[in-house]
Amino acid sequence: MITSRRLRAAAALPCVAAAVAAGAGTDTAQAAQGRAVCVSRATLYETPNGIPVGEVTRDDRVIPLRWASGRVWVRVRTTFGPRGWMRARHLC
CATH class of the missing domain: 2.30.30.40 (SH3 Domains)
Structure with missing residues (x-):
């Protein structure tokens, strides 16, 4: 059985991954310069x-x-x- 807590955690995971990837891109771009x-x-x-x-x-x-x-x-x-x-x- 999936609890609402697990459901919220699963829904938040793609957002967190996108935020981390966006932040890493700016560091990489600055380092490349x-x-x-x-x-x-x-x-x-x-x-x-x-x-x-x-x-x-x-x-x-x-x-x-x-x-x-x-x-x-x-x-x-x-x-x-x-x-x-x-x-x-x-x-x-």
């Missing part, structure tokens, strides 16, 4: 002040993943694939 690089060339490093692993140029988009203490360095993923650390001051 990323932030622009403001300098003509910025080097990506394996670790802060470590071995260079790549380079990004002005107006390339990067997605910040993690900030190092003091917010001097930021770990980023480029929109074209590579990941690395770069100086935070190089972001717009």
Whole structure:
């Protein structure tokens, strides 16, 4: 036997799922945009002040993943694939 409580819970489930999906879409859209690089060339490093692993140029988009203490360095993923650390001051 289905109680009215179970019926209300079952009816609310699609609404909750739609709200979660709508909220996730905006975060995903913002993350996909990323932030622009403001300098003509910025080097990506394996670790802060470590071995260079790549380079990004002005107006390339990067997605910040993690900030190092003091917010001097930021770990980023480029929109074209590579990941690395770069100086935070190089972001717009």
